Amino acid sequence: MSHYAGQRLALLTQHGKEAVIAPVLEPALGCKVERISGFDTDQLGTFTRDTPREGSQLEAARKKARIGMSLSGSQIGLASEGSFGPDPFTGLFTWNTEMLVLIDDRLEVEVVGIAQGPARCGTLRTAEWSALEAFATKQDFPAHQLVLRPQHQDDPRLHKGIADWPTLKRHFDACQAKASNGQVFAETDLRAFANPSRMQQIGKAAEDLLRRLLSLCPACATPGYWVTAQQAGLPCAACGLPTSSYRSETWQCLRCTQSETRPRTDRQFAEPQHCAFCNP
Structure with missing residues (x-):
């Protein structure tokens, strides 16, 4: 039986994240994901930069989870936090990372998906409605909502919640009238309920969290038994020399001293492209 069967998991959110988290966790764990309100999570930071986030992405998620636990009186809290930056491969595209943290004060563990x-x-910054139309279409509007403001990206006069074409045109005209330079700054709304692509990543983070919660320590049965390190050195398929690809992984418990090194099982050799000798 799951450690979370019959338990209440307090999820602090005002952006509808329970819609993709609860269907993943509840059937598999037998728990109830309870949406907690009563706190404006935008106070902890906004993607529109009017309220900067303090601390790291994980620290922000922890803070949300703790607030939800406090408001609900639950010993188990859930919260997610997203970040956006350059992709790790080329640095040319925007990359979304979602963290979903579970804090369990009963077991004294924290598990992160x-x-x-x-x-x-x-x-986009433009003075032309046709340019905004093209931008909105490329951003999959109105499924993905937009935010507008006059003049430039730091103007505090925000127009959020734009989810249809007539509203977009009305706010474009209003922003342009307010702008001394005639320019309107548009950006994709990154709040979860307004951005289906981001909501999909939150659902995947819930799936990752579930895998970790179902992985129990073989010594004490604590959930969250997971990989904490990888050891490089998988031999090259061409020359047999050690490569940068990992050959084994260290698994460790969150509570007790249980730890083990497991050899890689999905492949015996690395591609030559990862070999410093074959691909210097």
Whole structure:
């Protein structure tokens, strides 16, 4: 039986994240994901930069989870936090990383699910409605909502919640009238309920969290038994020399001293492209 069967998991969110988290966790764990309100999570940081986030992405998620636990009186809290930056491969595209943290004060553990991938995230400054129309279409509007402001990206006069074409045109005209330079700055709304691409990544983070919660320590049965390190050295398929690809992984418990090194089982050799000798 799951450690979370019959338990209440407090999820602090005002952006509808329970819609993709609860269907993943509840059937598999037998728990109830309870949406907690009563706190404006935008106070902890916004993607529109009007409220900067303090601390790291994980620290922000922890803070949300703790607030939800406090408001609900639950010993188990859930919270997610997203970030956007350059992709780790080329640095040319926007990349979305989502963290979903579970804090369990009963077991004194913290388990974090992670998902990441390309993001639907763009910006435009223009004085032309036709240019905004083209930008909005490329950003998959109105499924992905937009945010407008006059003049430039730091103007505090925000127009959020734009989810249809007539509203977009009305706010474009209003922003242009307010702008001394006639320019309107547009950006993709990155709040979860307004950005289906991001919501999909949150659902994947929930799936990753579930895998970790179902992985129990072989010594004490604590959930979250997972990989903490990888050891390089998988032999090259061409020359047999050690490569940068990992050959084994270290698995460790979150509570007790249980730890083990497991050899890689999905492949015996690395591609020559990862070999410093074959591909210097």
